[in-house]
Amino acid sequence: MIDFSFTALILLIPLFMFVVLGLFGNRFKPLVSGIAGTTGLFVMWVLSLITAYMYFFVLEKAVDGTFQKFLAVNMRWLTLTDKLHIDMGVLLDPISVMMLIVITTVSFMANLYSIGYMKGEKGYMRFFSFLSLFSFSMLGLVVATNIFQMYIFWELVGVSSYLLIGFYYTKDAAVAASKKAFIVTRFADLGFLIGILMLSYLTGTFDFITLTGPDSPAFTSGQGVWFLGLSTMTWSMIFIFMGGAGKSAMFPLHIWLPDAMEGPTPVSALIHAATMVVAGVYLVARLFPIYVSTPVALDVVMYVGAFSSIFAAIIACTQYDIKRVLAYSTMSQIGMMMFALGISGYGGHEGLGYMASMFHLFNHAFFKALLFLGAGAIIHSVHTNYMNEMGGLWKHLPITHITFLIACLAIAGIPPLSGFFSKDEILAAGLEKSTFLYLVMMIVSGLTAFYMFRLYFSIFWGKQTQYEHTPHEAPKTMTIPLLFLAVGALLTGLIPFSNFVTSDRLPFVAHLEIWVAIPAVLIALVGMVIATLFYRKENNLPEKVFLALGGFSKAAYHKFYIDELYLFITKKIIFNYISRPIAWFDRHIVDGTMNGISFVTNEISFRIRKFQSGQLQQYALVFVSGALFLALIFIYLWTN
């Protein structure tokens, strides 16, 4: 057995970088902190690659041919009850090792890119220290050995995201967006917490290996009907999924993701496209054996995923801010991953959906990070986010153009790029489960191709826009990550994923389903052709179609008014009808009673005070009348 305890370094390096840059960053020159942060991530990247190599190729498999699942590092952090304790450690299994690669690769690329992108920004070192904090938290989340460790790092990625979205803290929109992201995900995390409390109460453990093992207590306890005909275990899994849905921006908790694009673009690429937003998918995958044992909870995952996927794809077709289009696209793709998990079974070929979901997660990280970094390079050179203010950029930004095109082809699912392979597996798994949902996913594929090429043509072709300054290609630190990720988008699809990551860790052979692949490619091509007709050259077709669809397209443009609904609930109802009355009640009723008591006391003492006037005559009068009164009473008693 190889000693994997060095993996703890992957966590400790970014933590160290965060503390050093955070405390002493001011003393360095800005560039130094950028290079220091990036070097740290480079070391982590190499360490992760070594870990992955040793894990998949050197480490011997378990007796039954599965990849091992073991604790590389583990230590007690807090004791709660006799049975429950929170540990901190590193759990290695195929999905955590895969996530290590995804996170460190994209982190490293985003850091490298930021050296150029953030040049001259105020708070350069603050940016890099936050990026290190994020890497630390995200890595801690994926290697978590128990669900509570995951929750801890879950909150920490939330706060890193908050800090990075609000990086431009003098901009009101950024402040509002960061607040919204934190509060919405916090609300979802409340569900996660309640789910953890229920699950741990039922099973008496937080530990992932016990919870997802073959004799997991989760399969036997909490099976009695509890509420609405569902078992306690099912409810706890639904609550846990609520946390995942919040982080992964699933409907109806998605509203924070588009606004989160107010953050610097490398942050959007790293956190809000490739890593943090897939944490929800990872969470479901991590607890997958329990989800399989609670089919209703898994169905919830499936429907929420499918609905979010098509919902976001429709909105993406109507937006003009290029980063928001990409944000909705992210939501749509994550919906697909959730859907794939939701239709999957456990073990062997049954677990095709699981494998497809992880495969898509892996591929998506590369091409979506590439799209965002490309968008960043574009915004960097033309100083606008809106695609209707762009056009004809292909000759100014050759490298960005080519890499962006590769990413668009990859996400649209054109062979032999990466998106094609994973999407094919998802559709194949979907077809086995339900024809209706398969068709929904086909529509999503078509829409994806359409909105991506709408974006592509509007930016790089379309009308010839006159720019104030001639746009110029980004510096090397920015183009190298683009090229690297483009190579990733070209090649990652060729990895025989089912040899490495499967629901039961037992490799199997997944074939390319040719009868699924052909219609999928065709519908993508249809989407592309329509986009070409609409946006290749400037014309009025898009407007006509937009108007022809009437209210529907308008509603989609306004994101189906979900934001307005939330604002109504929070601003109008919670603030005005809960918080304000409570504040009033406290001041006037509760405190009023206290003041009332003191007022009454004062009044009484004021009245009584008059008896103590110091006038002898009055005293004599009171004395005499008192004596008379008593005398009368005695006489009365005497005579009776």
Place this chain on the structure above:
Amino acid sequence: MSFLTLFIIIPLLTIVGILLCKNHLQVKWVAVVGMSLQLITAIVLILVFLAERRAGNMAEVLFVQDNIWYETLNIHFYIGVDGVSVAMIGLTALVVFAGIFASWDIVDLPREFFTSLILLASGVFGFFISLDLFTMFLFYELAVIPMYLLIGIWGSGPRHYSAMKLTLMLMGGSALILLGMVGLYVNSAPGGGPLTFNLIQISKIHISIESQRFLFPFLFVGFGVLGALFPFHTWSPDGHASAPTAVSMLHAGVLMKLGGYGCYRVAVFLLPEAAHQMGWIFLILATIGVIYGAFGALWQKDLKYINAYSSVSHCSLVLFAILMFNQTALTGAIIQMISHGIMTALFFALIGMIYGRTHTRYINEMGGLMKVMPFLAVAYVIAGLASLGLPGFSGFVAEMTIFVGAFQNADVFHRVCTIIAASSIVVTAVYILRVIGILLLGKIRNPAYELITDAKWHDKISVVALIFGITLIGLAPLWLSDMISQGLGPIMQKLLAAAPILN
């Protein structure tokens, strides 16, 4: 003589030193030296205590000293500590230390100010080491009374009103406590023999259930007033708003903890059966307090009011956890007291420092302060994140321990209360981020604030010491939680023994 008496002697000597000083600077330095010594003694106490426990000394209370004080009534000066009181002493020493530095700029009558402040502190230390109910009550009063002077003389706003209100409400609480304690005394020798105020002795006897039921409300409400039990919390917003910085720090940070500590150490520990029977009433009140305080804070515009309501919410969570009657929740309650104590002291220190620079506490009049005072602003963000329960800070450890503990009670009533209380973490996030957004981020609204200076050296000492406290507990909670949990053995025995009597 036990070295615990140092905790009384050092403050008293410091007061003597302050009275002998010739000028204001000397006064401050004497106060600093005295309270630094106190902090060091507290740290030594924690280390020695942990060493004793590790060496296998499992006595219920350590470092005991017992002197007869008034023989006729069998009143003793009886002191000693267990894991819980050691933790509380550590908290107090840290907050007082930070408080001295936070009130460095005080101009009016510094000699009298520091004297009252340290007198208050010595009352708190005395309370935490006492094991005799009478001594305990004496120190309790010693801590409450200087508060009137501190707010009435050095306060701001409607300070006379606030000082009077606070003192009267707390005195009302004391009256109830006194009745309860005398009641315990009268019942302390059911088998004949001398009556006693000795807490440990009383805990060993069984008080009849009728007397328990009679005494429990007196003690729980009496201490609960100080622990911000709804609806007896209204002294808190006014009192904090009018109090000077260090007094708010000490009051919210330490004095409010006397309430929670008293509820745990006197009311529940000595009257476990009544606690089991009547706990549900107070549990409802505490749950209301948790959520009510959080929503109350949402609407406020004055920084101190926001923090006062936030304290109501957090302190109600302490009472909530105590009333869950299991070891995990109780451990959480004590950690929450310590965590909230440091955190809220940090908040009030920062609010004082911000007020000292902007001369307003209304968040709408400020904005964009991050730009002009990055140190204080970052510290405020840290305090905020700690307050909303971010992992890595003490609040998270406390809240999670409480919620996991509370969830071990499997009946619907406790579950519903737990979920309601847990939902406060969302509301807390809302009001904290609202304040951070308005106060620190965005653009500077008032051009006069462009010239504000950042923290001075004494501000930094105060802030850094407190941040160190919350992160230490937040990152490595195991030693503290074990120390506290181990100290809860006796109360758990009593609570478990009380449960079957009821069933």
